[in-house]
Each structure stands twice: as structure tokens, then as C-alpha cells.
Amino acid sequence: MPMPVEISGLVTHNRGTPLHPAPQDQFDVAAITASAQAQEAAGYDRVLIANASLMPDSHTIATHVLANTTRLRVLLAHRPGFIAPTMAARMLATVHQLSAGRMSVHIIAGPSDKELEADGDFTTKPQRYARALEYVQIMRRIWTADAPVDHDGAFYRHAQAFAPIKPVGGALEVSWAGTSPESIDACAQTADLFAMSGDSIAHIRAHMDRVTAAADGHGRQVGFMMTCLVILGQTEDEAWARADAVLADFHAMMARQSAAPQQGPSNFADSTHAGDHVLATARAATRHDRCLWMGVTEAAQGKYGNQACFVGTPAQVTEALMDYYRMGVTRFLIRGFRPDTDIPEYGEQLFPLLRAAADAHDAAQTAAIPA
Numbered sequence: 001m002p003m004p005v006e007i008s009g010l011v012t013h014n015r016g017t018p019l020h021p022a023p024q025d026q027f028d029v030a031a032i033t034a035s036a037q038a039q040e041a042a043g044y045d046r047v048l049i050a051n052a053s054l055m056p057d058s059h060t061i062a063t064h065v066l067a068n069t070t071r072l073r074v075l076l077a078h079r080p081g082f083i084a085p086t087m088a089a090r091m092l093a094t095v096h097q098l099s100a101g102r103m104s105v106h107i108i109a110g111p112s113d114k115e116l117e118a119d120g121d122f123t124t125k126p127q128r129y130a131r132a133l134e135y136v137q138i139m140r141r142i143w144t145a146d147a148p149v150d151h152d153g154a155f156y157r158h159a160q161a162f163a164p165i166k167p168v169g170g171a172l173e174v175s176w177a178g179t180s181p182e183s184i185d186a187c188a189q190t191a192d193l194f195a196m197s198g199d200s201i202a203h204i205r206a207h208m209d210r211v212t213a214a215a216d217g218h219g220r221q222v223g224f225m226m227t228c229l230v231i232l233g234q235t236e237d238e239a240w241a242r243a244d245a246v247l248a249d250f251h252a253m254m255a256r257q258s259a260a261p262q263q264g265p266s267n268f269a270d271s272t273h274a275g276d277h278v279l280a281t282a283r284a285a286t287r288h289d290r291c292l293w294m295g296v297t298e299a300a301q302g303k304y305g306n307q308a309c310f311v312g313t314p315a316q317v318t319e320a321l322m323d324y325y326r327m328g329v330t331r332f333l334i335r336g337f338r339p340d341t342d343i344p345e346y347g348e349q350l351f352p353l354l355r356a357a358a359d360a361h362d363a364a365q366t367a368a369i370p371a
Contacts, residue, residue, distance in 0.1 A: 005325060005358035007351055008046040008075060008225070008333040009039040009343070011065055013056050018229070018296075018307070018337050019249045024054060029064075035339070036065040040072040042347025048333060051077035051108055053118040059091065066099040073102040075175065079110060080135035081121055081128065086161040088135070089142035093167045101168035106175045106195065107132055109183065129182035131155045136174055136190045143171045175225065179207060179277065188214030191222055193331070198228035198308030200281050200288045201323055207277075208328060225331035226324055229309040231293075232345055236312055243311045246337045247295050254300065278308060290320040314349040322357050
């Protein structure tokens, strides 16, 4: 059966934007609340709370967001390895209960050795993915067990572990990311959703094929989410003029950062690079498919993570996103370079069109199924 489209956003702990990053030590409670409520009002279904070695605790921010919204769900980024999986299972189940089920968990095994070492973790990437797989398997067992359970694995051992308080409905949805063979194998075994950076249709289709084949090997199905930015205009020319202005602002930001002395601890920049496949797309050309723009990714040579962007009128961007939806990407994490103005614009102009197009596609698919 077709899956309804879901639109996710992002809540950070300050007022920083992709064009105007905030100082590392800025923590703005009012900004957290305002961002979450603005995205709820604009029609976002869910927001991601990110996690990294220099970030404040994502669990606490997620609880604050849930307490200050009524409908909005949270995708909580969580790093295995720093607390016991049995305790993590209880913590996540507690927040799930407090929010009436409005939370899911996104597993971050850790792409950067350098960043993880700051938290005392000196494992290799293959070790981290193997550990994360065992970690999630333990949590799932704790969430569903009706009696205490024992475990003796490669990374964890426990005796008579049990959680009387379960998540709403018995389990949390688990999402996963990472295009390495180790990541895809772990995702195929235990995740519900595979998250991808925005990229060309050809690259996204290839990632989906790899994940689907791996999941089939374990008798499972995995859904798909893609992250992107969007620049809208009332006309195509206006949208691209806005893209040009964004690129100019981005060059100015990079110049400011190059001129300023390093303040505070390292940003662990190697951990926030776009994936090699995304950077390859950007280096090949800055425009792809209908209206995918990789101008910022190419200018930054992949630094600052995923900056793939769709540029055009609301109708053009809707058609571009529907190309991915028809392939099976049913969730989109959509951000803007200027969130204060972009979020309400998306809610008024883009989301209604995208939902209507997805609903029409689903209705046609359902009608085509023989009775």
C-alpha cells in the first residue's frame, strides 16, 4: 500500500542558520520553542533534534519541544555506546509515554573517528556499526519482552533486564543513516527507515536499491527519507535569483570564517562533510534533474554537510519531490537557508501542493490494485 507523505524539519538549540551560524556556546531556549511552534504551525509533521560531540543533550531538548507543542512529533538523534542500551530503552520509552507516542529515534553510529574520540570512544567505524546493531536489537527486545531477559553479545552483557513501562504501542520507530556497507547491513536488519542526503535521482535510486536488497535478505522492509533544502520563488527566474543571493551570502560567510581566528574547541569539520556521492554530484554539475541545485555543496566542497537544494516555483519543486516520492521516498526533511521566512512560505505555498500531489498519486495506485 502507498505510504502517505511526511514532512520533517529541524530544531537547533540557537538562532543560527546555514548562512549565519551561531557561536558554539549560544543556547537560546526561546529560539528552540519558537522554532518548534513555527514549524508546527506551518504544517510540519516532525522535527529532527540533532546530536554531535559539541551539541547539548538532544534528549532534553526533545522533551522540551514535545512539552511545548501539541501535534508535532520529534525524531531524536541518539548515539549508541555512551549509555547502556537497557537504560536507553527505558529513557526512550519514558519520553514516548510522556508525549503520547510523538517520538521516534534516529541512530547515529558516528561517521568521524575524531569526533567520537572527544567523548572517549576510540572504536573504528565498522566496530561502531556492529555495536549500534546490537544496541538497537537489545532495545527492541526490552521494549517488547513480557519477562526479564538475558543477553551475552559482542559488546553488551546483561542479566534479567526488564522495562515494565513500554513505549506507546509497544515500540518506537527506528531510523538509520550512512551509505557504507556496514551501515546498510545494520539498517537492513533492524531499522524501519533509511535516511539519505539529498542527491540526484540516479544516486538516490542506487542507495534505495542497495538498502532494499539488503532488507529483502533479512525478510524485512525499510522505508526511505531524504533531506534537502528548498528555495521558492513566484517565478522560476525569481527562485534562481534567490539562489544566486544565497550563494553570495554563503561565500561571504566562508570568507568571514576564514578571516576570523579559531574560537573554542574544534568543530570536528570532517564529521559534517557531505557524503562522497553527494560531493561527486556537485562536482559534476551544480544543476541536476528538474531543479536540484548543488551550488552551495560545490562551493563548500562538501563542508557543512548536506546542502542539496531544490529551486523553483512551488509547483516545480513539488514535481521534483514527487519524482522521489514515486520511487518510494515517502518522507522529506525540508530546511531553508533563511528559516524565519522560509518556514511560513513552505507552509503556505509548498506543503499543500506536495500533500495533494502525493494523495493523488496514492489514490491512483490504490485504484489500480485489482479488487
